Amino acid sequence: MRRKRGLWVMMATLLLWGLAGCSGADSPERQEPAKAETPYKTPAHNEHLKVVHYVSGNLGDKGFFDSADRGLKKAEYVFGYETSSVEGGEDSTAWEPGLEKLAASGLYDVIIAGTSKLREVVKELAGRYPEQQFVFYDDTIHGIPNVYAMLCSQSEGSFLAGAFAAMVTASPELSGANSEKKIGFIGGEDIDIINDFKSGYEQGALYIDPEVQVVASYVGDFVNQRKAEELAAKQYLSQVDIIYNVAGAAGLGLLKAGKEAGKYTIGVDINQNPLYPGSVLTSMLKNLDESVFRALSKIRGGSLPFGTTEVLGVKDSGIGIARDELYEKYVPNDIKEKMKDIESKIASGEIVVKSTLNGTR
Numbered sequence: 001m002r003r004k005r006g007l008w009v010m011m012a013t014l015l016l017w018g019l020a021g022c023s024g025a026d027s028p029e030r031q032e033p034a035k036a037e038t039p040y041k042t043p044a045h046n047e048h049l050k051v052v053h054y055v056s057g058n059l060g061d062k063g064f065f066d067s068a069d070r071g072l073k074k075a076e077y078v079f080g081y082e083t084s085s086v087e088g089g090e091d092s093t094a095w096e097p098g099l100e101k102l103a104a105s106g107l108y109d110v111i112i113a114g115t116s117k118l119r120e121v122v123k124e125l126a127g128r129y130p131e132q133q134f135v136f137y138d139d140t141i142h143g144i145p146n147v148y149a150m151l152c153s154q155s156e157g158s159f160l161a162g163a164f165a166a167m168v169t170a171s172p173e174l175s176g177a178n179s180e181k182k183i184g185f186i187g188g189e190d191i192d193i194i195n196d197f198k199s200g201y202e203q204g205a206l207y208i209d210p211e212v213q214v215v216a217s218y219v220g221d222f223v224n225q226r227k228a229e230e231l232a233a234k235q236y237l238s239q240v241d242i243i244y245n246v247a248g249a250a251g252l253g254l255l256k257a258g259k260e261a262g263k264y265t266i267g268v269d270i271n272q273n274p275l276y277p278g279s280v281l282t283s284m285l286k287n288l289d290e291s292v293f294r295a296l297s298k299i300r301g302g303s304l305p306f307g308t309t310e311v312l313g314v315k316d317s318g319i320g321i322a323r324d325e326l327y328e329k330y331v332p333n334d335i336k337e338k339m340k341d342i343e344s345k346i347a348s349g350e351i352v353v354k355s356t357l358n359g360t361r
Contacts (some may be wrong), residue, residue, distance in 0.1 A: 075297070089119035119139045164281070232258060
C-alpha cells in the first residue's frame with residue numbers, strides 16, 4: 001500500500017514540476033513528506049523487507065558499528081532481506097541530511113541507526129516520515145510509534161568488566177599486575193551513556209574490593225587512537241595495570257599501549273581479545289549483532305514493540321564477556337570461576353546493577 005501511494009505521490013510531484021517549469025517558476029528546494037493517510041502498521045510477516053543501516057561514522061571500527069552490521073547481514077542470510085549500509089563519515093553535520101535522504105526516498109522498509117548522537121535526529125525524522133520504520137540502537141527513544149529502540153545494558157556489562165579488573169589487579173598469577181589496587185577506564189567522550197559504562201565498572205570493582213581505585217580519562221572523541229594511546233600510557237605509569245576500553249575506534253590505541261607496556265586491557269562491544277593476545281584478557285560484549293538480528297526477526301513476525309525501548313542485559317544475552325581460547329589460556333581459573341558466579345547472580349537478580357540513565361529520555 002505504501003509503495004503504491006508513494007508512486008502516485010511521485011507522479012503527481014513530477015506533473016507539478018512540469019507545470020512549474022512551463023510557467024517559469026522555481027522548483028522548491030525541499031519537499032515536505034506526505035501526511036500519513038492510515039495509522040502506522042508493521043509489515044506482514046511474509047513481506048520481503050528492504051533494510052538499510054545508516055552508520056554515524058565508518059565501518060571497520062572492529063567494534064560497535066561492525067557488530068551492528070553483522071546482525072544486518074545475518075538477517076539477509078537467514079530471511080532473504082535486501083540489505084545495504086551507508087557510512088556517514090566523521091563529519092557530524094552530514095549525518096542528519098544523509099539520514100533524511102534515506103527516509104525521504106521511500107525505498108526502505110526499515111532504517112537502522114544508532115548511538116546517542118543521532119537520537120534527536122531520529123526522533124525528528126520519525127515524526128516527519130510517520131510511515132518509515134526505524135530501529136534505533138544504543139540509546140532510549142520512547143513513545144514514537146514508528147521507532148523501536150534497544151539498549152544493551154552497558155552498566156551490567158561494565159559491572160562484569162569492573163569485577164574482572166579488580167580481580168586481575170590483585171592476582172599473583174599475572175606477571176603484569178602490581179601491588180597497587182588501581183584500575184583504569186578510558187572513555188571516548190564525557191557523556192551520559194559513556195558514564196553509564198563507568199558507573200557499572202566502578203560498581204563491579206567495588207563488589208570485589210571496596211579499596212580498589214578507578215582512574216578515569218576521556219579521549220574527547222571516538223576516533224583519535226594516538227590520544228587514547230597517550231592517556232593509557234600515563235595511566236600505566238601511575239601504577240594502573242589494567243584499563244577498560246570504552247572509546248570506540250580510538251580505543252584501538254589504548255589496546256596497543258597495553259601491549260607495549262606489558263600490561264592488561266579489557267576490550268569492548270565485540271571480542272577484541274585476538275588483537276593483542278595475553279594483553280587483552282577479555283572483552284565486554286555488547287551483543288549488538290544478535291540484538292539487531294533479534295529486532296529484524298521480530299519485525300518479520302510483526303511482534304517488535306514499536307514505540308518502546310528495550311534494555312537487553314545478562315539475562316537476555318544482550319551483554320556478556322568474551323570467553324574464547326585466549327581467555328581460557330591467559331585468565332587464571334579462580335577469576336574464571338568467580339566471573340561465572342557473578343553473571344549467574346546478575347541474571348537471577350541477586351546482584352542488581354544500577355544505571356545512571358533514567359530511561360525517560
